[in-house]
Amino acid sequence: MKFLFDSDTWQEIYGSIRKNKIRTAITIIGVLWGIFLLVVLLGSARGLENSFNKLFGNFATNSVFVWTQSTDKPFKGFQEGRRFTLTLNDIELLTSEYANEIRLLAPRNQTNNLIIKDFKSGSFNVSGDYPIVDQIQKKQLLYGRFLNENDILSNAKVAVISEDMYKQLFDLDEFPIGQLVKINSINYKVIGVYKPSTSVDFDGDTAYIPFTTFKKVYNTANRVDWMMITAYEGVDIEQMEKDVLLTLKGLHKVHPEDERAFGSVNLGKEIGKVTGFLTGMQFLTWFVGIATLIAGVFAIGNILLITVKERTQEIGIRRALGATPKSIRQQIILESVFLTTIAGMIGIISGASILALIDTFLGAGDDAVLINPTVDIPIIIIAFTTLIVLGTLIGLIPAHMATIVRPIEALREE
C-alpha cells in the first residue's frame, strides 16, 4: 500500500495520462456517462414515485367503497331489478363481524342542496359523515376544525365547507368560523374550511355535516347511501372486499352470484396497478443504469488493452531497466482505478446537478411531475464501489497481458 502514497507513483501515472489525452478523455467519458445515467435515471424514477405517492398520499390506500345498485338475478321470490339500500344495521353487523379486519367503517349519506349565506348562494353537495372520514382521507383545514364525536352525539347543526364555497359565499377576508349558512332552510354554523385535495378525490366540493344531523334533517331513517371501509395493515383487501359483499348479499336477500346488486371500488387494487408500473419502471431503470455502467467499464478495459499493446515497447524498456511485473501491474491498475474514480466522481456530481435542475423546474407546485428526485447515498456508494472494483478487475487484464510476455518480446515490438 506504500506505493499509493508515493509521489513518484503518481508522477508516473500523471505522465502516462498526460501523454494520452484523447484516450484519457474517452475513458473518462465512458464511465462518466454510465454513472451519470444511473444517477439521473434513479433520481427521476424516485421523483416519479414521489409524485405518485403524493397523488394517493392523503388516502388510506387499503380502502373499499361500497354502494347499492339493482339486482340482476331473481332470488328468494324477488324479481330481478329490485332496488334496495344499505342500512345502519349493516354497518353495525359488519363492524362486529369483521372486527379483526376493518379498521374504519364510515357510512355516509349525500344529497345536493342550495347553500345560502346572506344574499349569496350556490348549489353544492352536502354529505352526512362521521369524523372518521377525516382518517380515510385527510382533510387539509384552512380554518377551524373538522367534525368531532360531540357534533355526532348532539346532532349539532354545524358544517365544514370547502375553500370554493368559502370564496363563493363569503366576502373577501371575512372570517368564516362561527358564521351561519343556510342549507335547506336550516342554519348551520361553519366550524371549518378545508382545502380540496389536489390528488385523487371522491368528494369534490362537499359541505360536511354530522351523520346524525343529516339523518334527522333529511329524514333518512336507517338508510345509508354508501360506505367506506378501511382495512388494517396487512389484511388482504381483495379478499375482504369479497367477504364483505357476500355478507351484505346475505343480509339483503341478494343472489350470491349477483354481479350488479352492489357497486364497489377497491382503492388498494387501483393503486396496486400504479405501483406495479412503478416497480417495473424501477427495475428498468436499474437495468439500464447498471448495463450502461458496465459498458462504460468495459470501454475502459478495452482502451487500456489497446494502450498496453501500444505501450508494450515502453513496458519492455521499463522491465529492462529493472521494473518488476508487480510494479508494472500496480501502475496500470492504479491508472485504471484513478481514471474510473475521477470519471465516477464527475458523473455523480453532474448527475446530481441535473437532478437539482429537474427539481427546480419540474419539482415545484401542485402538478409537479417529478417531486424531490433523489438517489440514496448508500446506492451511490455501492455503485461507486462497484465501479472501482470493476475498474480494478478490468485493469488487471491489460496489466496481466503486459507482464506475461518476456521482456525481449516486448522490446522487439516496433
Add this chain to the structure above:
Amino acid sequence: MIKIEKLHKSYPIGKDSLHVLKGIDLHIKEGEFVSIMGSSGSGKSTLLNIVGLLDIHDEGNYFLNGQLIKDMNEKKAATLRNKFLGFIFQSFNLISYKTALENVALPLYYKGMNRKQRLEIALEYLDKVGLKDWANHLPNELSGGQKQRVAIARALVTKPKVVLADEPTGALDSTTTDSVMDLLKDINNEGMTVFVITHEEEVAEQTKRIVRLKDGVIISDEYTNAAKSN
C-alpha cells in the same frame, strides 16, 4: 563475471523450431571489453538477450557474477537486471514523454531511490556524457548521437557490473559512432565490463576482445591490438 557453458537456445517457428545457439562456451572476466561479431541470424542478439536476462536459455549453464541463472522468475530477473546490468540499444529505447533527465533517472526509480536523490545522480551522469544542458529536453528534441548518449547515461546510472550494448552505433553516423565508442572505452577504463554486439569491423576493433559467431557457434575468440597495446 559472465560464464556460459554449452548454451543452447531454439525458437519455435510454427511446428518446427529454429536452433539459434548451438552450444556456446564463453567466459568473460570482470573489466573486459568484449565485442560479439557475426552476420544477422548468427545468434549474437539472442546471446546478448540471454546474458541480459531478457530471454531464457533452453540448455546449458549461465553464471552471472557467480550466480547460476536457472528457473528465474521475472521478479528476481528484474532485480538482477537493475542491480548488475545496464542496457544500450540500437534504437535507443528512450521513453518519449519523459525528459532526458527523467529517462536517466528511471532505473533509480525502480531501485527505490527518492526523487531528489535520483535526479541529482541522473544529472551527474548526464554531465558525464556531456548533455547537462539538454537535461530537460524530450528525446525527440535530441539528435541520434545525443539520444544514444542519454541511453548510455541511463545504462550507467545504477553503476552496473556489466554494460550490454546491442548495436549501439547501428543507427549513428561515423562521427557520433566515434564519440559513443570513446564513451564506452571510458566506461571500460573505469573497470566496468562492457559487452558489445556489432557487425562493424571498425567498432569491434576498438574493443579488447572479439568473439565471432556463425550459425550459432563460436568460430573465433581473440584479443585485439587495442588490448595488447594496453
